[in-house]
Amino acid sequence: MSAKLIQGYEVVIGFETHAQLATATKIFSRTSTAFGAEPNTQASAVCLALPGTLPVMNRKAVECAIRLGLALGSHIAPRSIFARKNYFYPDLPKGYQISQFEIPVVQGGAVSFYLGDEQKTVRLVRAHLEEDAGKSLHEEFHGMSGIDLNRAGTPLLEIVTEPDMRSTDEAVAYAKALHQIVTWIGICDGNMQEGSFRCDANVSVRKPGAPLGTRREIKNLNSFKNMQQAIDYEIRWQIEQLEDGHAIQQATVLFDPDTGETRAMRSKEDAADYRYFPDPDLPPLVIAPGWIDEVRAQMPELPRAMAARFVQQYGLPEYDATTLTQSQAMAAYFEDAAQACGAPKLASNWVMGEISRRLNQEEIAMEAVKVSSRQLAQLIGRIQDGTISNNAAKQVFDALWSGAGAEVDAVIEAKGLKQMQDTGALEQIIDAVIAANPDNVVQFQAGKDKAFNALVGQVMKASKGKANPQQVNDLLRARIAGPATPS
Template sequence: MTSSNLIHGYEVVIGFETHAQLATRSKIFSRASTAFGAEPNTQACAVDLALPGTLPVMNRAAVECAIKLGLALGSHIAPMSIFARKNYFYPDLPKGYQISQYEIPVVQGGEVSFYVGDEKKTVRLVRAHLEEDAGKSLHEEFHGMSGIDLNRAGTPLLEIVTEPDMRSTAEAVAYARELHKIVTWIGICDGNMQEGSFRCDANVSVRKPGQPLGTRREIKNLNSFKFMQQAIDYEIRWQIEQLEDGHAIQQATVLFDPATGETRAMRTKEDAADYRYFPDPDLPPLYISEQWIEEQRALMPELPRAMAARFVAEYGLPEYDANTLTQSPAMAAYFEAVARACGQPKLASNWIMGEVSRRLNAEEIGIARSPVGAAQLAALIARIADGTLSNSAARQVFDALWKGEGTGEGGDVDALIEAKGLKQVNDAGALEQIIAEVLAANPDNVAQFKAGKDKAFNALVGQVMKASKGKANPQQVNALLRARLEG
């Protein structure tokens, strides 16, 4: 820990608990629907409410999601795990307990690696366990009263718990983004934070270097990366101020208020003993065979970390490019389609990370909705590579494609180049003629260049480009002009 990692002499310690809603059509122990947006209390069946005489039955698809996560994170997948009842009272918990896993979770250990700038970081995982979600309390719509919507009760979750390995807000947000990418990449969670499909709880504490871990406060239900950063930053400042003023930190669960940018205590934080865990008598142990694991392994897609390494090896990309292009399966597929079609992987990477991403971000759309298809971008890059287009002219063609002026699978690029008169001049004879005219018209710049002033050369290049109306190949202009002047 270097001094640059300290905040006012304190070391920050952060751990995460993330609830990923599993992409199953029915709930974890019943056949009730998990579809989002239904009318309140229309998707909670007798099993979800634990009415007398009902028994939970494990959802096979939820178990397969857990297996896939364990494979993706290099975890141990327990051949036998058990379910427990976590007992607490809250109005939106219909049973008075939550079915979860405690002593023996289904996924054990593993790690998540990511980059903060150029530095690689790795966060160790403690576990990922299957559990059911509770319902939802609604306060703002009822004029001083609260309403309860039990549609989410019984929705399948994986709670993914880390060691307290993160030492800054930047690391915490980067970890959350990487985990979000993994669970959506392997298809076990849709990752919709606004709908509550991916909810993060951050355990934050501070301490003087070398001291034991400080008392943590848990920031609950962070539903955007922006709010996550603001909440953790505020909590760090608040804890340091409390300690500097001589106050002790009390363990608590807190909420972040985006309107004020502050955290506020919700309740005193419970420990495991307060929940009175005991094995659920209605659910047998969960057994996962090696054959079942191997069946799921065969269905796994190429993982982002492995794909990024392949992009470096196969396409010669820098690691930064490879990691950026594997942020989503759609982005990676778009890059590969462009790179293979044009044979210029680095140019393809530059354009996708540059102009394409800039336009997508400005219009807040994903790569799947890009108006410029992979075939069109590949055709455009091919025309840059073969000298038909200058970079500035290429941007004009790209702009036209983005606006929908071209149609077809890339052939429209050549039509646009012709229609707009953007074809680059590569004819040496034509360029020699333009250069001769420019040199004759600018004797002062010629004399300055011969006197050793490089700025004069740049001025002459500019005059040649102007005379060619920007169509001259800049590399050829430089070479021919320098040969003429030095000859």
């Protein structure tokens, strides 16, 4: 795989992503997974593995794993097993984490995405089910740490890639593509700030053709911006170390967004350090072929398939189709508007343009859009039938977005935005503008287009913006195409 070199070094990146599954209860108990509860109010006896308790598998969590496997073209193991991953940390109440090691439920598969015009594919090693640990709290305490065990036992899918990425941009694009998939198929809400989608980046550098370098794992990257900055810094740091003659030590590191630097947290463990062994309280997880067929029948149309359909069905450019399928909400909004107005390219332009600009400006999600797809379709229809100009359409859109009007036609009427339909009246305005601007007429006839544009502007001003710009262009050009008449 060819890649751009940095100071003569090739970058190698792999990802481990923890996606919190969209279940109402924890993976091995009926304890709630709701976010934001008071600390330690959602930690049951099963979560803590108190004597006499037994874990019971959450069927919905398994279904989420099946959905991911189907979406990514993975092998879904008909039989997988759970293991105990042993380590001691204050927020791990059991002293071990129930996870999968030797036989994960999802094996192989790939995530494909575009980086610019180039399609990239990152291979997956596995995705396995496991429980989350608790959370250590440092900010609220002085000289000590608090422990909140509400997250303990929350169901996760850990999605592990091959070391296939060769740049920071590629790594971030992969993370965004995976985020899109898990939210699209409804297995994760994708809220990075709440920890629902946490990425660990394994970064190393090497000279081209050399064996893989020693990797350092950047933990818990909770935004794409932080991800970009952290990996960029880590690459520069590792190259500087090697250039100075130092060896890279395998380690787990944290990214500090305040300083923009990574810092070592602890030496990195290998699998043997965790002393995995099969969990004696959990039988093997057996997934019948019929269950996989049931889940497959319920799967939504996937983003890449939908984008391809938008190109075929609506004649959209690939760029438009890919942009519109970034979320199900945006794709559904576009399709509703396109079908209602019969002008898919115009609908695409408005969704990617004015709609997206307003959403970004107000920092709201597509689900909270303030102009319905029906209203947008009506607005586009009034542009197409010549009722309003493009400039007037933006005024109507502003009114709809602000809640100043509910119906497109009512806003047009109230604001007096209808274009002139009386050709005779428009011709009178044009004749008056020509008479008042003879120099511009002469300049246009001498080949100066700016003079023509000035005349168009004068006509639009005289009509108070109600003239149809195309009609103005046609009539005006017909009037002054010949030699100027001496006054």
